[in-house]
Amino acid sequence: MFGRKxxxxxxxxxxxxxxRYGKAGDIxxxxxxxxxxxxxxxxxTRCARGKCKKHS
Structure with a gap:
C-alpha cells in the first residue's frame, strides 16, 4: 500500500x-x-540513515 518514502x-x-513534545508527542x-x-x-528508515536514537 505504502512504500519506503x-x-x-x-x-x-x-x-x-x-x-518537540516528549512523552506527549510519543502518545x-x-x-x-x-x-x-x-x-x-x-x-x-531512521536507523538505515543513522539518525535513530530509539533503536541505536
Missing amino acids: AAQKLDDTAADLHR IANAVIAPVRNQIDTGC
Whole structure:
C-alpha cells in the first residue's frame, strides 16, 4: 500500500513529535502514526540513515 518514502516521512514525523513534545508527542505518534506505519513492511528508515536514537 505504502512504500519506503512514505515510511521515511512517517518515521521523521514521529521523531519530530518526540523532539518537540516528549512523552506527549510519543502518545500522539503511537495513536495516529503507528497504525499506518505498521502497514508498511519496511524497517526503521531512521536507523538505515543513522539518525535513530530509539533503536541505536
